[in-house]
Amino acid sequence: EALSTHYNNFYEFDTSKDVVDLAQALPIRPWTITIDGMVEKPQTIDIDTLLKQMPLEERLYRHRCVEAWSMAVPWSGFPLKSLVDLAAPLSSAKYIRFETFNNPDVAPGMGAAWYPWPYVEGLTMAEATNELAFMVTGMYGKPVPKQNGAPLRLVLPWKYGFKSIKSINHISFTDKRPVTFWQSLQSEEYGFWANVHPELRHPPWSQASERVLGSDERVPTQKWNGYGEYVAHLYDGLQGEKLFM
Ligand SMILES: Nc1nc2c(c(=O)[nH]1)N[C@H]1C(S)=C(S)[C@@H](COP(=O)(O)O)O[C@H]1N2
Numbered sequence: 001e002a003l004s005t006h007y008n009n010f011y012e013f014d015t016s017k018d019v020v021d022l023a024q025a026l027p028i029r030p031w032t033i034t035i036d037g038m039v040e041k042p043q044t045i046d047i048d049t050l051l052k053q054m055p056l057e058e059r060l061y062r063h064r065c066v067e068a069w070s071m072a073v074p075w076s077g078f079p080l081k082s083l084v085d086l087a088a089p090l091s092s093a094k095y096i097r098f099e100t101f102n103n104p105d106v107a108p109g110m111g112a113a114w115y116p117w118p119y120v121e122g123l124t125m126a127e128a129t130n131e132l133a134f135m136v137t138g139m140y141g142k143p144v145p146k147q148n149g150a151p152l153r154l155v156l157p158w159k160y161g162f163k164s165i166k167s168i169n170h171i172s173f174t175d176k177r178p179v180t181f182w183q184s185l186q187s188e189e190y191g192f193w194a195n196v197h198p199e200l201r202h203p204p205w206s207q208a209s210e211r212v213l214g215s216d217e218r219v220p221t222q223k224w225n226g227y228g229e230y231v232a233h234l235y236d237g238l239q240g241e242k243l244f245m
């Protein structure tokens, strides 16, 4: 209770409320996504207009959290590559920068000045156009719940879960490597790449094994979260980078 009061004073909202309940305040219609930067077709597009143009499909992916748990999730959505094609990036574009809505009235935690809101993530163009990079609109055969990133989130199954930015409303194509939310907070622990590896991530805790949610099992963690045959080649020539943190 003391801790709860402490956090309530910081955040000025009722932290005893479950995040699932708080998340329901997020309006997800209308919702627009602004696509800009180094593209032939900058645009602000309504989510439903976008979805009509995207090839929707279902995928079952392993999900590996940096806090050493894992699960398999049946997602629905469309390949990020389809959205990249819609934007028609210029050859000068080297990275994509993703940004979340920023509204402390709806998401009171965003009022906390010690976090660099809004949430920002980034990918290289090669990563973004890889067949595994997936834009999610649903899970378990239903629209994705607000607490899980409605109406549009990213899923990158070979990277730690925190790369999977939720509730995206801004996608920029750029020649500068984006500085991600967690990098700007703690660059020693959270890098740009964040690919899953059982041995190489910076401490404080081991990534050698993972707790499988919903069971008492711990299983060994796999490099690239098991997706190496699809993604390992993306990193040829980048061995000098801290690919696994
Ligand atoms: N938009 C947005 N996406 C985000 C985050 C965030 O704060 N905002 N946090 C990331 C981190 S660090 C984690 S651990 C997961 C948390 O998702 P969960 O609450 O569904 O477990 O979302 C990731 N995606």
Ligand SMILES: [Mo]
Pocket (backbone or CB within 6 Å): 162
């Ligand atoms: Mo996290």
